[in-house]
Amino acid sequence: MDQETVSTICYLARLEIDKNKSKKIIQDLETIIELIGSLQTIDTSSIDPLYSPLEMTALTHEDIENSDNKKEKFLENAALSNEDYFLVPRVVE
Amino acid sequence: MSWETVIGLETHVQLSTKTKLFSRASTAFGASPNTNVNLIDCGLPGVLPSVNKEAFYKAIRFGMAVNAQINQTSIFDRKNYFYADLPKGYQITQMDLPIVLGGSIDIQLEESVKTINITRAHLEEDAGKSIHDEYDGFSAIDLNRAGTPLLEIVSEPEISNAKEAVAYMKAMHQLVTYLDVSDGNMAQGSLRCDANVSIRKKGVKELGTRTEIKNINSFKFIEKAINFEIKRQIKILEDGEKVTQETRLYDSSKDETRPMRSKEFANDYRYFPEPDLLPVIISDQEIQKIRDEFPELPKEKEARYQRELGLSEYDSQIISSSKSMADFFDASVEKTKNYPLLSNWLIGEISAYLNKEQIEIHESKLTADKVAMLINRIDDQTISGKIGKSIFEEMCLSGCTPDEIIESQGLKQISDxxxxxxxxxxxxxxxxxxxxxxxxxxxxxxxxxxxxxxxxxxxxxxxxxxxxxxxxxxx
CATH class of the missing domain: 1.10.10.410 (Arc Repressor Mutant, subunit A)
Structure with missing residues (x-):
């Protein structure tokens, strides 16, 4: 774990961290990774992956339309919008 | 120097369900902006997705048609990235356990048939739509499409040139429309593909560095985009330079591909199992039901037309090649007995008219009832074939029935x-x-x-x- 990796992780998560605290953060992350590392020493090759601790299956819905559209409220609560769209700083393609 | 092209295609098929993959909002095309959106689609906190089983049934039908393995236990994963038209900050997709694994599809080349293997096909949700050029300084976001079910079909890198890529997409189009998995409307984005293109020296085993051309949505553009990219990469290699691995966009107005800027940096999607969704289990009974209700495919239709209706091989092939044409023929066959005449008309006059107007038969004023009536009037000699043609023109324009036109214009044949x-x-x-x-x-x-x-x-x-x-x- 180094400063550059931490910067990349922060960028991916869109987080800004206090430069003064970055040393502490690097140390904390290293501790976490070590812990995961110790879990990974266990041989699990003969065990199926557990995708969920709940022994249940996904909630499903019938393919029947039931729109609960609240366009005005959705747009009203957005940081920026007009009568039809959410507006965001221009994304250049 | 002799070069060889290697192409793999990722096809996105929009499934023709009425509701979204994880909510009951409508998937109808062309609704006014942000009206087909509910709490789940716009990613509000505290909501939970539910799974649209119909999307699974359609994906399974596709899997069966390409002889793939169907994973009856299926898991969703999160693909994390930030983009304005992705409200949750992640796309729900399938990474580890896709619903469809393996399989293959035959593509028709000029003089032969080639089999292209399929790596996998998985379910995922579509993103919303960004409009970049209408509001000064802003991109406008419409979330109507967000959450629409897609089946992403990944081919093995076994396609050798642009023509084969087009043949592959045409085969896909025919298959998904026949299976009623998708409406296949390319102009509306129901079928689009990303092409991974690389070049290597002939005889070399290792693949060259590839580029990915995103979001191509017409047969014509697939051919042009890939051919441009092949030429571009060969020129780079012949100049002794290296191809950069990147994502590119095809610009049809300039007939060129160019690098996409937005998603270049730190392409790390950090996939992990979607904690909001439990595994989806498809029972043996559900699988059996899909098998029992499996639709007739083009090859089977072709054989049936020859066997039961006595059509020629050529006629059967042409009629069964398009789902809308075959459906129309099947409906008309119920109403007339002169099958050869009906197929002649479909392949001749009717196809010529549809080609000229650039429409599909269901978009015209023709119905199976009316066309069958026209065939019957020619068959029983009420009118001649020649008069039939002028009645047909009138039918296309006014939508009147042949009998109405014969009556109002006094066209009844003199057979006395x-x-x-x-x-x-x-x-x-x-x-x-x-x-x-x-x-x-x-x-x-x-x-x-x-x-x-x-x-x-x-x-x-x-x-x-x-x-x-x-x-x-x-x-």
Missing amino acids: DGAIEEIIMTVINENPSQVEAYLGGKDKLFGFFVGQVMKLTEGKANPKAVNSILKEKLK
């Missing part, structure tokens, strides 16, 4: 022998010199007499009757 004989006698009496010449051996003049009879009857005389009576009278 007595009436025809009377007209023939008039023609004979008015043209004594031609009669003399004909009897003297000028056989070609027969056509002149037929023409005169048709002129007097405005084309309504039954040609068969005219021929036989004329022959009798001119002995």
